Amino acid sequence: MILTGDEIMREHNSARIDIRPFNPDQVNPNSYDFRLGSVLKTYVDHVLDARLPNSVTTTRIPEDGLVLTPGRIYLGHTLEIMGSDHYVPIIRGKSSTARLGLFVHVTADIIDIGSHNQWTLQLYPVQPVRIYPGMLVGQVTFWKTLGEVTLYSGKYQGSMGPVESLVHLDFHAESIREDEKIDSV
Template structure:
């Protein structure tokens, strides 16, 4: 079952937690999360699962950031989210997908 925006708002602080919560990000059946201003970038373009892959943090400047090809960027949401008794779904926005950016490559369900 997908909850309506009104139901999401009604359950805030009970079994849905979004911090910070911005009512302008509430949609008819979803809530828009935003990208935090920090990314994790692996130091090597080729990653080997058999060894530790080092990475460093970068802060996204206010005027934006050019993403380099062949690099893996890991981001996180600016919001802390948690649910109890529900399974949230994380999906990308079509406007971002049309730019070739992926929100997640594996599981989109939160647990």
Template sequence: MILTGPDIVAERERGRLVLEPFHPAQVQPNSYDLTLGPTLVYYTGEVLDTRAENPFVEVEIPEDGFVLEPHRIYLGASVEVIGSNFYVPRISSRSGAARLGLFSHCTAELIDIGSIGQTTFQFHTVEPLRVYAGDRLGQVAFVRVQGDVVLYDGKYQGSRGPQPSKIHHDAPATAA
């Protein structure tokens, strides 16, 4: 089950979920709007590799915006620090951004229970799209869990700013 907007507010006040900074105007009927931070990351290699650290560039979003191009993945971060030890945050695009062809979280929509940090958006657009720091492009819903809880303690814990992939840390060790 997903928390309603009033439940999100109440659970935040009780300390059962983190949304900082918090702005009541960003509370929706069953989610909370997330704003884009000041930087974006994109990869510079011709071929991305799951077993290697991929080269990337971090850019500051200018005041007049930054144009996202199709056929490229961009990583941005929410201004807000989010998370919970009691609920699973679920990230998605806001419908207005999606109607412009922007995918804010291409696939990895679930944030592990116990993960606290700025979320990394995985932006992909179907047409060139100008975005600005402070745009409300994503939203987070909080899902109730059932069963034994094991809190996240992984490589993205405490994230600040856009986080490039660290999947290469999961690769099996090779014999030398």
């Protein structure tokens, strides 16, 4: 079940939903609008390797905006720190932003329960579009769980600002597990 805006306010006030800073004006009938943080990262290389760390450049979005160009992914972040140990947050772009041709969160919209961070956003423009720090770009909904809850404690926990893919760490962990299997034989 999805929480209504009134319930998001109540749960925030009881510290069961973490949104910092919190602005009651950003509460909607069943979601909370979040803002774009001021930092973007872009990958340096055209071909990215999932087994290796990929180099990035970091750019601060100026107050007068920054034009995003099609054909590349931009890693942005929420201005707010958000999370919950009681509900599953799901994030999506606002329809107003989508109508500008900007995909705000290309995929991976489910945020694990227990994850508290500034969330990294994958921004993908279909045509050139100017963005601004602090603009409302997306919304988060909160969903009740069914079953035993295990809180997130993964590699992105506590992230501040945009964080590039850490998928290469999964390959390292996988090779360690394989080595342990070989050693036990």
